[in-house]
Amino acid sequence: MVTIKDIAKYTELSPSTVSIVLRGLGKKRNISESTINKVTEAAVKLGYTPNMQSKLLRSNLPNLPVITLFWDASARQDTLSRFLAGLQDSLDRHDYNYGLLINPYRIGHLDEAITQRTLTGSNGIIICNASENDMEYLEQNDFPIPIVLYNRYSKKYPTVTMNDEEIGKIPAEVFLRHSKKHPALLTSKATFNGMNIRENVFKYTLNESGINILEKIEVTDTLEGGYQGALRLLDSSTLPDCLFCTSDNIAFGALKAFNERQILIPQQLEIISVGNGMKQHEEYSIPSLSVVGLPIEQMADACLTRISRAITAFDTTPDMQQFHVEYISRSSSLV
Numbered sequence: 001m002v003t004i005k006d007i008a009k010y011t012e013l014s015p016s017t018v019s020i021v022l023r024g025l026g027k028k029r030n031i032s033e034s035t036i037n038k039v040t041e042a043a044v045k046l047g048y049t050p051n052m053q054s055k056l057l058r059s060n061l062p063n064l065p066v067i068t069l070f071w072d073a074s075a076r077q078d079t080l081s082r083f084l085a086g087l088q089d090s091l092d093r094h095d096y097n098y099g100l101l102i103n104p105y106r107i108g109h110l111d112e113a114i115t116q117r118t119l120t121g122s123n124g125i126i127i128c129n130a131s132e133n134d135m136e137y138l139e140q141n142d143f144p145i146p147i148v149l150y151n152r153y154s155k156k157y158p159t160v161t162m163n164d165e166e167i168g169k170i171p172a173e174v175f176l177r178h179s180k181k182h183p184a185l186l187t188s189k190a191t192f193n194g195m196n197i198r199e200n201v202f203k204y205t206l207n208e209s210g211i212n213i214l215e216k217i218e219v220t221d222t223l224e225g226g227y228q229g230a231l232r233l234l235d236s237s238t239l240p241d242c243l244f245c246t247s248d249n250i251a252f253g254a255l256k257a258f259n260e261r262q263i264l265i266p267q268q269l270e271i272i273s274v275g276n277g278m279k280q281h282e283e284y285s286i287p288s289l290s291v292v293g294l295p296i297e298q299m300a301d302a303c304l305t306r307i308s309r310a311i312t313a314f315d316t317t318p319d320m321q322q323f324h325v326e327y328i329s330r331s332s333s334l335v
Contacts, residue, residue, distance in 0.1 A: 002046045006048075021039040022043060022314065023145075043314060044314070065098050065124070066124075068126070069100065069102050069128065070103050070105055070126070070128060072104075072130075078277045081278070083297070090304040094308075096304065107134065108131045123311050124148070126304070127148070128150040131191050132191075135154070139154065146311060153194075154318060157318055161320060161322045163325060165201045168200065170272075170325070171202060171244045172202045174290075175206070175272075176209055176211070178270060180211075182238060184213065184216070186230070186243060186246070187199060187246040195246065199246070222253065223252050223256075225253060227254065227256050228253075228257075230253065234258075239263075239268070243270070248281065248291060250273070251271060251285075254271070266332055272332070275328065289332050290332045292326070293326045293328045306321065
């Protein structure tokens with residue numbers, strides 16, 4: 001079993017220097033690029049395995065690196081299902097040999113969830129759904145193992161994101177092509193900056209053509225929230241002719257309200273949603289829901305691939321991989 005002392009002896013460096021480099025803090029501690037490369041190359045050559053691995057080897061358990069997935073416990077479970085499906089497909093296709101742990105946390109309380117036990121029991125961490133407060137905590141702290149962020153922006157950690165500008169721009173452009181004049185927005189409270197980007201780009205794209213939002217209603221990201229938000233729209237003085245929902249949960253609830261009031265979709269009211277749930281639910285709703293489809297499974301694969309590179313090659317460069325989204329036209333919008 002290779003230790004930090006073995007790498008120190010091999011490279012003729014101090015154990016403290018080797019430890020700093022292997023924790024990804026070399027640049028921050030002003031260690032030269034050549035020294036960083038020397039340590040990482042030696043670690044790969046000698047087969048060094050950090051933290052949990054040495055404990056596993058001593059206990060005669062399988063030598064299996066562990067990746068911990070942090071997921072906001074209040075986030076939609078069907079989105080988690082899609083993400084896990086992407087991880088499982090990635091494990092199979094790439095023949096990765098990792099153990100996967102899921103650690104639920106309360107959004108805004110990531111600092112309570114990342115404990116010393118979690119750090120010593122993991123070789124890498126994927127963090128999903130972090131709030132702005134959670135991001136501030138991550139940016140202000142250093143961790144001894146690699147971290148990859150899902151759908152967030154960072155100058156400190158590797159990230160896998162989607163194009164939030166496209167998510168806002170696509171429905172606005174569709175409504176403009178269909179000559180809509182009275183758009184409305186059903187949205188939930190923004191928990192990260194990407195949601196603000198989507199909304200702002202949606203409004204800006206319409207405003208560029210002289211179209212203003214008729215009404216914006218903030219609801220909970222639930223079927224009930226969408227239902228109640230749609231009733232509020234129906235009780236307003238002017239009925240919108242198009243509606244952008246920031247989640248398909250909201251859209252499904254809204255469809256029920258419009259059906260009860262006998263509003264014809266899409267003839268009277270065209271609906272496009274962010275497609276962040278199960279595709280079958282969107283396909284089999286009545287009418288089927290047009291969405292800006294999010295590549296959740298592909299992003300899960302990218303997260304696992306990126307954390308694997310961080311673990312095996314000690315590459316914690318704060319790079320970003322961004323995915324495009326696609327418009328999927330169904331019966332709730334005009335062709």
